Amino acid sequence: MTVTSLDPQTLGRVLPNRLKSPVRRFLTSWELLLLVVAVMVFITNSFASPYFLDPWNLSDATFNFTEKAMIAFAMGLLIISGEIDLSVASIIALASTAMGAAVQMGADTPTLVLVGLTVGLLCGAFNGFLVTGMGLPSIVVTIGTMSLFRGISYIVLGDKAYTGYPSDFAFFGQGYVGWVISFEMVLFAALAVIFAILLHATNFGRMVYAIGNNPVGSLFSGIRVPRVKFTLFLLTGLMSGVAAICLTSRLGATRPSIAFGWELEVVTMVVLGGVNILGGSGSIPGVVIAAFVMGMVTFGFGLLNVPGIVMSIFIGLLLILVIALPRLVGRYLARRKA
Amino acid sequence: MVVLAQLQDREDVHLQSHIDGAPILSLKGISKSFPGVKALSGVDLDLYPGEVTALVGENGAGKSTIVKILTGIYQPEEGTITVSGEPLNFPTAQDAGKAGVTAIHQETVLFDELTVAENIFIGHAPRGRFGLIDKKTLRRRAKELLDRIGAQIDPDVTLKDLGIANKHLVAIARALSIDAKIVIMDEPTASLSYKEIEETYELVERLKAEGKAILFISHKFDEIFRIADRYTVFRDGEKVGAGKIADVNEQSLVKMMVGRAVDQVFPNRAPDLGEEVLKVVGYSHPTEFEDIGFSLRAGEILGFYGLVGAGRSEFMQALFGITKPSKGAIRIDGKVAVVRSPNEAIHRGIVYVPEDRGKQGAIKGLPIFQNVTLASLSQTSRKGFLKLAQEFEMAREYTQRLDLRAAALDQDIGELSGGNQQKVVIAKWLATKPRVIILDEPTKGIDIGSKAAVHEFMAELAAQGLAVIMVSSEIPEVLGMSDRVIVMREGRIVAEYEGEALTPESLVRAAAGIEEARA
Numbered sequence: 001m002t003v004t005s006l007d008p009q010t011l012g013r014v015l016p017n018r019l020k021s022p023v024r025r026f027l028t029s030w031e032l033l034l035l036v037v038a039v040m041v042f043i044t045n046s047f048a049s050p051y052f053l054d055p056w057n058l059s060d061a062t063f064n065f066t067e068k069a070m071i072a073f074a075m076g077l078l079i080i081s082g083e084i085d086l087s088v089a090s091i092i093a094l095a096s097t098a099m100g101a102a103v104q105m106g107a108d109t110p111t112l113v114l115v116g117l118t119v120g121l122l123c124g125a126f127n128g129f130l131v132t133g134m135g136l137p138s139i140v141v142t143i144g145t146m147s148l149f150r151g152i153s154y155i156v157l158g159d160k161a162y163t164g165y166p167s168d169f170a171f172f173g174q175g176y177v178g179w180v181i182s183f184e185m186v187l188f189a190a191l192a193v194i195f196a197i198l199l200h201a202t203n204f205g206r207m208v209y210a211i212g213n214n215p216v217g218s219l220f221s222g223i224r225v226p227r228v229k230f231t232l233f234l235l236t237g238l239m240s241g242v243a244a245i246c247l248t249s250r251l252g253a254t255r256p257s258i259a260f261g262w263e264l265e266v267v268t269m270v271v272l273g274g275v276n277i278l279g280g281s282g283s284i285p286g287v288v289i290a291a292f293v294m295g296m297v298t299f300g301f302g303l304l305n306v307p308g309i310v311m312s313i314f315i316g317l318l319l320i321l322v323i324a325l326p327r328l329v330g331r332y333l334a335r336r337k338a
Numbered sequence: 339m340v341v342l343a344q345l346q347d348r349e350d351v352h353l354q355s356h357i358d359g360a361p362i363l364s365l366k367g368i369s370k371s372f373p374g375v376k377a378l379s380g381v382d383l384d385l386y387p388g389e390v391t392a393l394v395g396e397n398g399a400g401k402s403t404i405v406k407i408l409t410g411i412y413q414p415e416e417g418t419i420t421v422s423g424e425p426l427n428f429p430t431a432q433d434a435g436k437a438g439v440t441a442i443h444q445e446t447v448l449f450d451e452l453t454v455a456e457n458i459f460i461g462h463a464p465r466g467r468f469g470l471i472d473k474k475t476l477r478r479r480a481k482e483l484l485d486r487i488g489a490q491i492d493p494d495v496t497l498k499d500l501g502i503a504n505k506h507l508v509a510i511a512r513a514l515s516i517d518a519k520i521v522i523m524d525e526p527t528a529s530l531s532y533k534e535i536e537e538t539y540e541l542v543e544r545l546k547a548e549g550k551a552i553l554f555i556s557h558k559f560d561e562i563f564r565i566a567d568r569y570t571v572f573r574d575g576e577k578v579g580a581g582k583i584a585d586v587n588e589q590s591l592v593k594m595m596v597g598r599a600v601d602q603v604f605p606n607r608a609p610d611l612g613e614e615v616l617k618v619v620g621y622s623h624p625t626e627f628e629d630i631g632f633s634l635r636a637g638e639i640l641g642f643y644g645l646v647g648a649g650r651s652e653f654m655q656a657l658f659g660i661t662k663p664s665k666g667a668i669r670i671d672g673k674v675a676v677v678r679s680p681n682e683a684i685h686r687g688i689v690y691v692p693e694d695r696g697k698q699g700a701i702k703g704l705p706i707f708q709n710v711t712l713a714s715l716s717q718t719s720r721k722g723f724l725k726l727a728q729e730f731e732m733a734r735e736y737t738q739r740l741d742l743r744a745a746a747l748d749q750d751i752g753e754l755s756g757g758n759q760q761k762v763v764i765a766k767w768l769a770t771k772p773r774v775i776i777l778d779e780p781t782k783g784i785d786i787g788s789k790a791a792v793h794e795f796m797a798e799l800a801a802q803g804l805a806v807i808m809v810s811s812e813i814p815e816v817l818g819m820s821d822r823v824i825v826m827r828e829g830r831i832v833a834e835y836e837g838e839a840l841t842p843e844s845l846v847r848a849a850a851g852i853e854e855a856r857a
Contacts, residue, residue, distance in 0.1 A: 219680060
């Protein structure tokens with residue numbers, strides 16, 4: 001019953017694909033603005049400290065953001081779909097604790113990796129079930145599981161720490177693939193590419209955008225909204241598991257306070273990357289650049305011996321500025337029009 | 339009528355002077371237009387103290403517009419408003435309130451988290467020392483008002499704990515608290531139970547007895563004849579009749595409502611009906627609809643007519659898998675089909691163009707081409723990876739066919755006019771190559787030009803063998819487009835018409851539940 005040829009006279013106009021060329025679109029994009037900021041931070045840092053341009057120092061600097069960025073990629077998709085997961089840092093704690101316990105039982109490195117990923121997936125599934133299965137708001141659910149997951153770590157570990165990880169486990173957080181290129185850096189780059197493809201070049205990514213812009217309309221268009229959202233929670237859990245492996249490997253020990261407060265840094269990274277906190281828009285390249293910006297700012301402050309509390313003040317201000325900026329610009333443009 | 343007049347005599351003798359006297363509120367030559375639509379052109383409306391004036395008309399006749407003008411939400415472009423003989427204009431809702439006009443809407447604007455007393459006096463609460471609200475007086479006066487209308491409601495109860503009928507009573511008490519002279523009731527019984535409706539009627543009698551002028555908007559003829567003293571009929575933004583209820587009967591009112599010269603042109607169709615495509619048997623839902631059954635053939639346009647709230651959209655959404663039916667089955671091409679989600683419905687060839695275009699149809703924020711391909715991504719992709727070139731091609735094909743007015747395919751759908759958004763939504767469904775397309779109020783709120791385009795396209799779809807279901811509350815559209823019309827009332831199919839029997843009068847009667855007149 002295909003709708004086929006029509007009277008040519010009744011046919012309407014042929015529409016062009018694009019109003020603006022991709023180049024022009026890029027020139028007015030958030031990503032370009034971020035890139036300029038990144039370059040400025042880089043230049044400022046290299047003037048501020050003579051140690052900054054050293055390749056080994058720069059390589060060290062990447063550890064400031066690689067693990068967080070891995071979570072931020074998945075979190076970016078989740079926020080674009082209109083949900084959020086604030087339990088990611090607690091998932092790291094729980095996954096790390098599980099790996100530590102496995103070490104005490106004599107687990108080898110492949111088993112540890114499996115444990116870390118499985119715990120991440122299970123935590124993501126739990127969040128996903130509460131949100132999509134029970135219809136609860138994700139911000140409340142994940143504030144709850146944030147306390148729950150880390151609480152379990154505290155009960156298991158108390159003020160103790162798990163150590164004694166096998167020596168080959170150290171590769172994930174401390175290994176180098178060649179010269180100054182760390183394994184984490186390579187993993188970060190690979191995941192960036194994978195997530196960019198997933199969001200920007202697949203049907204799944206398209207559905208994520210559709211859901212974020214209009215969940216009801218997406219349902220009415222035949223998209224299985226709960227299934228997509230559940231998958232995103234799973235992905236975020238999984239990436240938290242990956243980050244847990246890298247971080248545990250780098251530190252060589254598990255304490256219940258591991259990765260404390262990271263959820264806010266991850267969300268900051270996502271929002272700084274141009275993802276709309278209300279859902280519907282954003283890009284992986286933006287998150288990647290935002291990761292570099294945040295990592296370099298942190299590193300620059302470190303080289304200048306700026307205390308940690310000033311850094312967190314700076315991150316907080318950055319977040320507010322980033323959210324307020326589009327609104328201020330919009331207001332300015334509206335006034336100029338009027 | 340006579341009885342009522344006597345009742346008023348007894349209760350308030352001086353009111354007699356008002357009866358058949360001057361109107362307390364008088365609208366003359368009111369015009370109001372919106373982009374692309376003339377909502378009202380030169381209408382008159384008079385309201386008399388102690389009398390109920392029923393305002394009748396089809397959906398879109400201009401009833402809500404006049405209410406909004408009376409309550410100061412819209413300003414008319416032409417015309418005069420006279421209250422108690424003094425010319426006035428209502429630039430704001432507050433001015434309307436000061437002039438003594440208050441409205442009780444179908445969904446009354448009240449505050450769920452406040453108490454009944456606070457709701458009644460919001461904005462004009464009695465003040466005590468230091469300008470603070472005097473809670474004691476507030477409660478006492480609220481209680482007095484509630485007693486006056488015979489409402490058994492505790493003034494300290496939070497509003498959200500009340501049922502809809504009691505919320506109406508609170509709204510009415512609020513109307514009395516500002517000493518309104520003119521009370522507008524916009525379909526006050528639309529969502530009430532039988533008993534609550536009776537109570538509402540009693541209340542209207544009380545308000546009449548207090549000398550209020552009441553404008554009563556209703557689609558239900560039985561209640562119009564029961565409580566109204568006068569009527570005014572609107573059709574397509576014009577006043578087509580007014581007078582005393584005692585001088586008319588249901589048939590003549592219906593005729594005034596619908597008896598238009600058909601000014602809209604509908605496509606000429608020569609329906610070529612094919613095989614049965616869809617058969618629905620005994621579809622039921624616990625609260626929304628019951629025992630819906632019909633069959634639909636290829637090439638047919640089946641209209642669904644009924645009043646708002648008759649359960650048409652709810653049934654269609656169940657057919658599309660949004661809500662689950664409690665009973666019933668469907669067959670597609672003779673085979674039993676289970677539809678538990680929109681996704682399954684689409685796979686079975688049933689698609690649904692929703693009434694609420696902004697929320698359920700268009701995905702604002704996504705460009706046109708992505709809206710078009712959203713439901714058929716499997717066709718425009720390979721192994722789950724997007725193929726942009728194919729998406730653009732598909733979008734261009736269907737937007738061209740529907741004569742979409744837009745600048746480019748990557749334009750945000752939210753920037754388009756309502757009619758063009760509707761075209762994109764229809765394009766999305768055509769791209770899935772459906773067997774059955776359900777259009778729910780397909781031309782609601784869109785401009786005349788797009789309307790005609792949508793109608794023509796529907797006719798073409800049917801001609802090409804699609805089975806079309808059209809839910810519409812616009813009688814000309816139903817008559818102009820449908821081969822056959824099913825009328826629903828209160829969740830059930832009450833009538834089915836085709837050919838000669840399909841007349842405006844028959845539709846209105848069946849939808850409103852009026853007995854067939856014996857000529």
